[in-house]
Amino acid sequence: MTDTALASSALDPTTTGQTAPHGAPRLSVKDLRVHFAMPKRHLFATHRDYIKAVDGISFDLHPGETLGIVGESGCGKSTLGRAILRLIPATEGKIVWLGEDLLALGKSDMRRRRQDMQIIFQDPLASLNPRMTIGDIIAEPLKTFNPGMPASEVKAKVREWMAQVGLVPDMINRYPHEFSGGQCQRIGIARAMVLNPKLVICDEPVSALDVSIQSQIINLLMKLQREFDLSLVFISHDLSVVRHISHRIMVLYLGKLVEVAERDPLYDNPRHPYTQALISAVPLPDPDAERAKQRIVLTGDLPSPVSPPSGCYFRTRCPKATDRCAMEEPPLHQVGPGHRAACHYWDTPMPAPAAE
Amino acid sequence: MTEVPEAAAVGPPPAAAAERPTVLAVDGLNTRFDTPEGEVCAVNDVSFRVREGETVGIVGESGSGKSQVFMSVMGLLAANGRATGSVKFRDQEILGMPPQKLNRIRGAHMSMIFQDPMTSLNPYLTVSRQMTEVLVQHKGMGESDAEKRSVEMLDLVRIPEAKRRIRMYPHEFSGGMRQRVMIAIALLCQPDMLIADEPTTALDVTVQAQILELMHDLKTELNTAIVLITHDLGVIAGLSDRVLVMYAGNIVERGAVREIFYGPQHPYTEGLLKSMPRLTGTEQTELPSIPGQPPNLQHLPSGCNFRPRCAYAFDRCRVEEPAQRDIGPGRAKACHLDAL
Numbered sequence: 197m198t199d200t201a202l203a204s205s206a207l208d209p210t211t212t213g214q215t216a217p218h219g220a221p222r223l224s225v226k227d228l229r230v231h232f233a234m235p236k237r238h239l240f241a242t243h244r245d246y247i248k249a250v251d252g253i254s255f256d257l258h259p260g261e262t263l264g265i266v267g268e269s270g271c272g273k274s275t276l277g278r279a280i281l282r283l284i285p286a287t288e289g290k291i292v293w294l295g296e297d298l299l300a301l302g303k304s305d306m307r308r309r310r311q312d313m314q315i316i317f318q319d320p321l322a323s324l325n326p327r328m329t330i331g332d333i334i335a336e337p338l339k340t341f342n343p344g345m346p347a348s349e350v351k352a353k354v355r356e357w358m359a360q361v362g363l364v365p366d367m368i369n370r371y372p373h374e375f376s377g378g379q380c381q382r383i384g385i386a387r388a389m390v391l392n393p394k395l396v397i398c399d400e401p402v403s404a405l406d407v408s409i410q411s412q413i414i415n416l417l418m419k420l421q422r423e424f425d426l427s428l429v430f431i432s433h434d435l436s437v438v439r440h441i442s443h444r445i446m447v448l449y450l451g452k453l454v455e456v457a458e459r460d461p462l463y464d465n466p467r468h469p470y471t472q473a474l475i476s477a478v479p480l481p482d483p484d485a486e487r488a489k490q491r492i493v494l495t496g497d498l499p500s501p502v503s504p505p506s507g508c509y510f511r512t513r514c515p516k517a518t519d520r521c522a523m524e525e526p527p528l529h530q531v532g533p534g535h536r537a538a539c540h541y542w543d544t545p546m547p548a549p550a551a552e
Numbered sequence: 553m554t555e556v557p558e559a560a561a562v563g564p565p566p567a568a569a570a571e572r573p574t575v576l577a578v579d580g581l582n583t584r585f586d587t588p589e590g591e592v593c594a595v596n597d598v599s600f601r602v603r604e605g606e607t608v609g610i611v612g613e614s615g616s617g618k619s620q621v622f623m624s625v626m627g628l629l630a631a632n633g634r635a636t637g638s639v640k641f642r643d644q645e646i647l648g649m650p651p652q653k654l655n656r657i658r659g660a661h662m663s664m665i666f667q668d669p670m671t672s673l674n675p676y677l678t679v680s681r682q683m684t685e686v687l688v689q690h691k692g693m694g695e696s697d698a699e700k701r702s703v704e705m706l707d708l709v710r711i712p713e714a715k716r717r718i719r720m721y722p723h724e725f726s727g728g729m730r731q732r733v734m735i736a737i738a739l740l741c742q743p744d745m746l747i748a749d750e751p752t753t754a755l756d757v758t759v760q761a762q763i764l765e766l767m768h769d770l771k772t773e774l775n776t777a778i779v780l781i782t783h784d785l786g787v788i789a790g791l792s793d794r795v796l797v798m799y800a801g802n803i804v805e806r807g808a809v810r811e812i813f814y815g816p817q818h819p820y821t822e823g824l825l826k827s828m829p830r831l832t833g834t835e836q837t838e839l840p841s842i843p844g845q846p847p848n849l850q851h852l853p854s855g856c857n858f859r860p861r862c863a864y865a866f867d868r869c870r871v872e873e874p875a876q877r878d879i880g881p882g883r884a885k886a887c888h889l890d891a892l
Contacts, residue, residue: 268756376845377614406613407783408861411827411841418837433757440829440839463831477761479786481828483809486790493765494758497726513758 221256222427223280223395228253228289230272230279234502247501249275251451252289257395260421262428264442264459266435266474270498272451273431277397280429281313282306293395311341314388318400320380324372331368334358334386341391357386361416378409382416389420397429402437414441435478439463444534447471450501450509453528457535467537470510472546492546508539516541575744575777576602576625576662581637581647583617583624592849594620595635596801602745607771607778609792609809611785611824615846617801618781622747626664627654642744660690663738667750669730673722679706679733680718686740705736709766728759732766739770745777752787764790785828789813794882797821800847800857803876807883817892818885819862856888864889 230250237243249272257263265273278284280291282298291298293309301309314337317323324333334354338345355365361382372380381401388396398417402410418441421428432438438445445462447455447470455468466472473492480486494513499505505512511521520540528536531543583595595617602608612618624635627649639647641657649657658664666672674682683702687693693701699718706714709732722730731751738746751767752760768791771778780791788795788809795812797805797820805818816822823842844861847853853860859869868888876886 268758378845406846407785407824408613408827408842409845411829411839412843414829415838415841435757436829436831439831473758475831477757478831479760479764479784479790480831481785481789481813481825483789483813486786491761491765493761497728497759498756 219258222259222294223257224290224292225256225280226254226290226292228276228279228291229287230275230284231287245502248451248504249501250279250286253446253448253451253453254289255446255453255456257427257429259394259427260425261444262421262430262442264438264445265429265431265448266433266438266445267448268433268474268498270450270501271448273448274399275451276448277315277399277429277431281310281315281397283315311337311391312393313395313397314391314393315397315399316381316384316388316401318403320377320384320404321372323384324380326372329369329371330358330363330375330383333372333383334390337387337391353390354386357390360389360420361386362412376409377405378412381405381409381413385413385416385420389424392424393426395427395429397431399431400433401430403432403434410437417441435463435475447474450499450504452509453538454510455535455537456528457532457537461532461535465532467531467535467542468510468539469514469516469541469546471537510539515547516544572603572605574601574603575642576779577638577640577643578621578625579638579640581621581624581635581639583620583629583633583635585630586632586634587850589850593852594633594801594849595624597637598798598801598803600796600803600806602777602779604744604777605775606793607780607791609788609795610779610781610798611783611788611795612798613783613846615800615849616798618798619749621798622664622749622779622781626658626662626747627651628664656690659686659743660741661743662745662747663741663743664747664749665731665734665738665751667753669727669734669754670722672734673730675722678719678721679725683718683733683737683740686737690741702736702740705740706733708739708770709733709736711736726759727755728762731755731763735763735766735770739774739776742774743776745779747779747781749781750783751780753782753784760787767791785813785824797824800849800852802857802886803884804858804887805885807880811880811883817879817883818858818887819864819889819892820858822892823861823863856886864892 228250229252231246231248234245234247253276255263265276267273275284279286286299298306298309331354334357335350338350338353355368358365358368363379363382375383402413405413414437417428420426430438430441439459442459444456444458446453447468449470455466455471463475466475473494476492492515496513499512507523508521508526511517526538526540528538529542531537579599581595581598585592585594598621610618623629625639629635635647637647638645641662646654646657680699680702684695684698687698687701703714703718706718711717711729711732725733752763755763764787780788782788792809795807795809796803797818799820805812805821812821813825816825826840827842829839842861847857855871856869856874859865874886874888876884878884
């Protein structure tokens with residue numbers, strides 16, 4: 197497609213990786229909804245409950261851009277990632293990829309588009325077939341999409357990608373269990389990259405890894421993004437990791453978008469009370485700062501996604517909540533350039549914590 | 553990097569801490585596992601003290617042996633594991649103690665909580681049953697007294713409506729609430745020492761913040777010594793007075809929390825701290841990282857275990873395993889380098 201020309205103009209080669217590129221979006225998700233029907237309560241029940249795992253989410257993703265998606269368990273971040281690739285059927289909405297709605301495509305057309313979009317998973321060992329050699333694992337997408345490719349060419353490509361992701365190409369005939377977690381994640385990345393995709397969805401790619409290995413994988417993903425003008429969707433619950441790798445960040449709560457902004461405004465000046473609480477809850481590896489900081493401790497737990505609260509979903513745990521929040525769902529307010537937050541009171545300061 | 557910045561003192565000053573009576577004394581602990589591929593040494597000549605009322609943080613990555621040290625202490629090693637050396641709890645040798653005798657100490661005077669609160673609670677029994685059992689066993693309390701005390705304990709860990717919720721089953725609690733129940737059970741007999749093995753790793757950030765806040769309050773209210781085992785340096789920074797850093801079965805560095813974070817003296821500690829992405833700070837495209845992987849415990853490198861990944865390694869590191877040496881009051885490291 198004409199995407200390459202667009203990409204090179206949109207992405208200044210001197211960009212260090214943290215300023216978001218502009219230009220036409222590669223991926224445009226519009227009002228996406230993924231609802232799961234719950235089992236009927238009894239045999240003759242006429243009513244069914246739905247879990248709205250993703251509930252009306254829209255965003256654009258540009259070439260060379262990383263969109264971070266953060267939120268706690270049950271916020272719908274993984275469902276959203278999978279729904280974009282149609283690994284989970286969407287209930288409603290549009291997923292426009294290079295100008296074409298993926299949800300309108302037939303099975304075989306969709307399959308062809310998948311060359312451009314790949315995914316890497318949290319548990320690196322579980323996502324690799326234990327009976328295949330890593331050479332076969334990395335070659336599988338190639339063989340699937342280019343059945344005519346000569347074996348020698350496949351092998352050369354596999355070895356080239358192994359080197360790219362920091363694996364010794366001579367290990368091509370080994371099996372996944374012979375590798376450590378970090379190396380398995382590298383294999384997963386090589387498998388995702390071997391078709392030269394334009395979009396990679398990273399679903400908690402470093403959460404299962406040790407700290408010293410985590411930074412290696414983050415660096416690798418950022419290097420690949422620079423070299424191949426990749427668009428990344430980076431799903432994680434770790435706010436420090438997301439800050440490091442992302443240009444823009446979306447914060448989800450119970451399937452809804454509560455705040456979206458570029459990296460610095462989101463972390464330096466969060467507007468939604470949930471984002472503020474999330475950021476303040478991250479334990480800092482700095483004893484003085486960690487002990488001095490004022491933490492916003494939320495009361496209670498995540499409400500049940502089957503029967504979410506009325507009005508604003510966050511109001512049951514929100515220090516700012518008023519009667520209005522129970523009645524009226526807050527729209528996404530424009531609170532700054534490219535910065536939107538779904539809170540009636542985004543403009544008022546956080547109330548001081550109640551005295552103990 | 554060597555200078556520790558002056559600031560409000562965090563935790564008790566080292567001198568005061570040293571005078572407090574010792575709760576746990578571990579000396580020359582070795583833990584080995586027999587595997588089909590041969591013997592694996594998970595803990596290698598580890599010695600340390602835990603004193604009354606202090607919080608000791610143990611940091612390390614998977615396979616560093618940080619959990620196995622305390623599984624050995626608690627007598628909870630897997631069947632193929634053997635621990636040698638000395639573990640004294642209140643001057644009484646407990647390593648190799650028969651389980652019946654050990655049961656009088658663990659649960660009552662020292663207790664442990666684990667990462668996953670769901671698998672540590674019995675799903676078939678109400679919370680009430682699981683709590684009162686501890687008091688009836690260890691304290692010889694009657695059922696009604698035990699229940700009253702249990703409700704008080706649930707109140708202490710801030711479980712709302714404790715009186716009603718004590719009748720519930722574990723699955724009726726959320727993850728954060730289950731971890732509170734576990735902490736309540738562990739504290740029922742007012743133990744001298746609480747061992748928390750990755751207590752917040754399975755929890756969401758906002759729930760983790762609640763549990764950390766709770767542990768912080770309990771620490772000041774109860775004067776229980778806490779051992780905090782975790783890979784999360786942020787959790788360690790917030791709660792610990794002293795820190796032990798473990799790598800491949802060895803303690804590689806120890807010191808007061810501010811010394812460890814502001815003036816690490818072992819290349820591994822320094823590397824760990826540098827490789828953490830931060831919430832604030834200047835632009836950086838590449839995170840500093842420690843190259844390579846943690847060693848396979850069956851094929852440890854010659855000399856220093858960290859040598860293949862160490863940016864400072866020199867000839868001596870290849871041939872001679874560095875012994876732990878004192879580098880200041882309460883401060884030691886296992887590294888041939890004099891200063892970083």
